[in-house]
Amino acid sequence: MSSEGSKYPGLRPLPPDFVRDFPPLALVVEDKCIACDRCPPLCFFDAIVMEARPRHKFKRTAIVIPDNCTGCGLCFEACPVDAFVWEPDKDIGKGPSKAAEKTERDLGV
Numbered sequence: 001m002s003s004e005g006s007k008y009p010g011l012r013p014l015p016p017d018f019v020r021d022f023p024p025l026a027l028v029v030e031d032k033c034i035a036c037d038r039c040p041p042l043c044f045f046d047a048i049v050m051e052a053r054p055r056h057k058f059k060r061t062a063i064v065i066p067d068n069c070t071g072c073g074l075c076f077e078a079c080p081v082d083a084f085v086w087e088p089d090k091d092i093g094k095g096p097s098k099a100a101e102k103t104e105r106d107l108g109v
């Protein structure tokens with residue numbers, strides 16, 4: 001990802017290994033979101049907004065605007081219910097996550 005023309009041109013690029021294993025795009029698992037409003041103001045890149053979801057238990061959910069997300073990971077730290085996943089892990093529960101696979105590979109298990 002190039003920082004050229006970005007809103008934060010001084011931001012250093014992510015390490016290539018990280019970008020390869022975790023393409024930097026956060027995603028909200030909407031069913032997990034409790035609409036606490038904590039993450040939108042916290043994202044430096046204005047990549048998170050709250051959206052109405054009439055059928056959702058809390059009537060709203062946070063969503064990530066993909067074009068704005070830099071993969072900084074701050075939202076993962078902020079969320080009290082672990083509602084964020086990296087996009088490759090969106091099928092969580094259908095198999096080992098990329099993170100788990102990488103850890104297993106690194107450990108040689």
Ligand code: SF4
Nearest residue numbers: 043069070072073075
């Ligand atoms: S990973 Fe960073 S840029 Fe992307 S939504 Fe989360 S806080 Fe915003």
Ligand code: SF4
Nearest residue numbers: 033034036037039079
């Ligand atoms: S911090 Fe988590 S629970 Fe709170 S609004 Fe954001 S995604 Fe939803």
